[in-house]
Amino acid sequence: MISFALKNNLSELDALCDHLSQFCQSCGVPKRQTFEINLALDELFTNIISHGFPDENEHHVHVTCDNEEGVFKITIEDDGIPFNPTDAPHPNLKCAFKDREIGGLGIHLIRSYMDRIEYTRKDGKNVLILTKNL
Amino acid sequence: MDITETKHDYYSVFRLNGRLDSNTATGFEQKLFECIENGTQRLILDFQDLDYISSAGLRVILKATKNLKSAEGKLVLCSMQDYVKEVFEISGFDSFLPIEATLDEAVKTV
Numbered sequence: 001m002i003s004f005a006l007k008n009n010l011s012e013l014d015a016l017c018d019h020l021s022q023f024c025q026s027c028g029v030p031k032r033q034t035f036e037i038n039l040a041l042d043e044l045f046t047n048i049i050s051h052g053f054p055d056e057n058e059h060h061v062h063v064t065c066d067n068e069e070g071v072f073k074i075t076i077e078d079d080g081i082p083f084n085p086t087d088a089p090h091p092n093l094k095c096a097f098k099d100r101e102i103g104g105l106g107i108h109l110i111r112s113y114m115d116r117i118e119y120t121r122k123d124g125k126n127v128l129i130l131t132k133n134l
Numbered sequence: 135m136d137i138t139e140t141k142h143d144y145y146s147v148f149r150l151n152g153r154l155d156s157n158t159a160t161g162f163e164q165k166l167f168e169c170i171e172n173g174t175q176r177l178i179l180d181f182q183d184l185d186y187i188s189s190a191g192l193r194v195i196l197k198a199t200k201n202l203k204s205a206e207g208k209l210v211l212c213s214m215q216d217y218v219k220e221v222f223e224i225s226g227f228d229s230f231l232p233i234e235a236t237l238d239e240a241v242k243t244v
Contacts, residue, residue: 010157017153017186035186035217042188046156093226097203102196105189105225112224 001066008049008059008080013042020065027067033134036113037072040130043106044076044085052080052126067134074130083126084119085110137165145176145244147237151183154191163194170198175207178240182213187221199231208232212240 002023006012017038024034045061053059064075091104110117116131135152146169154162169177177198181187199209212234214222222228234240 013155013157032217038186039188039221042155046188046190050156097230098200100196100226100230102193105192109189109221109224 001064003062003064005060005062006045008053008061010046010049013045016041016045016063019063023065023067029067029072029134033072033132037074037132040110040113040132041074041076043110044128044130047083047085047106048076048078048080048126052078052083054081070134072132072134076128076130077125079125082121084121085128086117086119135162137162139165139169141174145178145241146174147178147180149180149183153186154184155186155188156190159188159190159194162191163197166194166198167201170201170205170207175202175205176244177202177207177209178237178244179209179211180213180237180240181211181215181218182237184215184218187218189225192221192225192227195227195231208244210234210240210244212237 002019004019006016020038020041021034024037041063048061059079062077066073085107088107089104091101091108110130113132114130115133118129120127135150135154135158138149140147148166152158166177195209202209210232213236214233219233222231222233232243234243
């Protein structure tokens with residue numbers, strides 16, 4: 001298991017990648033799945049940083065990863081404004097090119113690469129649990 | 135992320151090296167649109183050395199494609215890692231973007 005905290009700044013994406021890569025390597029997660037987990041976590045973190053903190057203060061996003069018996073579980077906690085990604089609308093991927101909208105793809109990618117997404121609002125925090133069967 | 139731009143007679147090639155995420159997408163967008171505004175309407179993005187892409191990178195590519203299509207220009211991608219290609223497929227971007235296996239093929243398409 002690994003736990004780490006990231007500041008509310010997009011430059012922390014490199015630290016996120018480093019922590020995750022080290023952990024995945026230590027427990028033998030293949031490169032492709034490591035990429036998919038990294039992408040889901042990146043999309044979520046970017047969303048939290050872009051929309052979660054309207055104030056100018058420093059905040060921390062706490063991440064815990066665990067890999068047991070072929071199930072990779074990530075818990076992400078932040079004290080930003082309430083945001084439930086499982087409620088987000090699905091983008092229309094089949095529409096004509098001219099109608100394709102810029103945006104909405106991040107959550108679509110999380111849904112595609114993860115097997116389960118659970119959201120709770122607890123003690124003034126967003127708690128999201130992502131699960132991927134390896 | 136490093137971006138190398140090579141100009142040819144009627145097209146430019148952008149070779150991306152590293153990670154294209156929400157932290158690096160802004161710099162990439164600036165370089166790409168600077169080239170388009172300077173009159174180059176045919177572009178190749180060479181992803182041979184691209185290790186990673188997130189939706190922030192896809193957003194820039196969609197924006198550039200929309201811009202180029204309205205100006206009769208063209209954007210062609212090539213040499214993707216298979217897991218990078220899957221991101222384009224899951225997002226439905228392969229339905230409107232030419233994705234070639236090699237740079238040589240991309241040059242023919244552009």
